[in-house]
Amino acid sequence: MNRRDFLKKTTKALALVSVTGGTGLLFHNRKISRYGAIATKANDFEVAANVSLPRIALARNPDPIAALNRALDAIGGIKRFIHPGERVTIKPNIGWDRTPAQAANTNPILVGEMVRLCLDAGAAEVVVTDVPCNDPRRCFIRSGIRQEAEKAGGHVILPVEEDFVRTNLDGELVNIWSVLKYFVFTDRLINMPIVKQHSLTSCTIGMKNFYGILGGQRHQLHQQVDQSIVDLTAFCRPTLTVVDATRVLLRNGPQGGSLDDVATENSVICATDQVAADSRGAEFLGLNAGEVGHIALAEKSGLGKIDYRSIGYKEVV
Numbered sequence: 001m002n003r004r005d006f007l008k009k010t011t012k013a014l015a016l017v018s019v020t021g022g023t024g025l026l027f028h029n030r031k032i033s034r035y036g037a038i039a040t041k042a043n044d045f046e047v048a049a050n051v052s053l054p055r056i057a058l059a060r061n062p063d064p065i066a067a068l069n070r071a072l073d074a075i076g077g078i079k080r081f082i083h084p085g086e087r088v089t090i091k092p093n094i095g096w097d098r099t100p101a102q103a104a105n106t107n108p109i110l111v112g113e114m115v116r117l118c119l120d121a122g123a124a125e126v127v128v129t130d131v132p133c134n135d136p137r138r139c140f141i142r143s144g145i146r147q148e149a150e151k152a153g154g155h156v157i158l159p160v161e162e163d164f165v166r167t168n169l170d171g172e173l174v175n176i177w178s179v180l181k182y183f184v185f186t187d188r189l190i191n192m193p194i195v196k197q198h199s200l201t202s203c204t205i206g207m208k209n210f211y212g213i214l215g216g217q218r219h220q221l222h223q224q225v226d227q228s229i230v231d232l233t234a235f236c237r238p239t240l241t242v243v244d245a246t247r248v249l250l251r252n253g254p255q256g257g258s259l260d261d262v263a264t265e266n267s268v269i270c271a272t273d274q275v276a277a278d279s280r281g282a283e284f285l286g287l288n289a290g291e292v293g294h295i296a297l298a299e300k301s302g303l304g305k306i307d308y309r310s311i312g313y314k315e316v317v
Contacts, residue, residue, distance in 0.1 A: 039165040045189040054312035056271035067268040084122030084185040094130040097138045103247040104256045105143040112148030129157035130212045164215040171231025176216035194244040197253035205232045205281040226293040241277040243269035275304025
């Protein structure tokens, strides 16, 4: 089933529940639980703080694998984040039917290397998945992510209807919603966004990338987009955020298309603070993170720091 068919069926089902259960547009009413079990997140994905290590590091290198490894080593290395026998879910941005050069999706080489690192650290399984905006099969293949992840030993999941579970996100705005189960039932979660301009939110980096865990008509959340992003950020709380700034989409995001809109930056950010990661990533777009609605709201909500230098920041080459 492709995403369009899935959304049609989901829309009909949600409309029926709304009528019979008296729920609101965003399923805020907890009475929906009588129509079936509501899942809750299986684990806390975050790692313990380590005051001797920076919480964010940026590496610059024309070789994306070298950039990733140097940034990761600067904040403690892969074995700080992944332990033997753990199940890992990696969340790249695979939202668009675009090639790697167009910089609408996460660099596939980075995704493949992260799969390899996790398996080398002893992970029992590494799942790579997303809920795309364009046709899922085309997105997974044309982005290059399916090929690179599978070559590295990852389990690439093209979502189908049965993969979604109704989940309590317990947010200010987003409560009960359809969530791809691999982001609920796992031991570790690695967020791997790309830095892009976004027509609605000024930028999409790490926190906005979590829209890709949702099924249903998630575009409805755009009515209060900043709060919805913060709710998703508070729910997910990833083990690690790896920001792809190897190629940055400066204009016409989030889908892009023209190579003229892409700048080569050869940079990778690794962070344990989601807000700091987005704050540093926003600078590639010439943005002041404190003036970006969802980033400012996330800091106000206690999810991290915009002033990334205040929590330990390191640049390496």
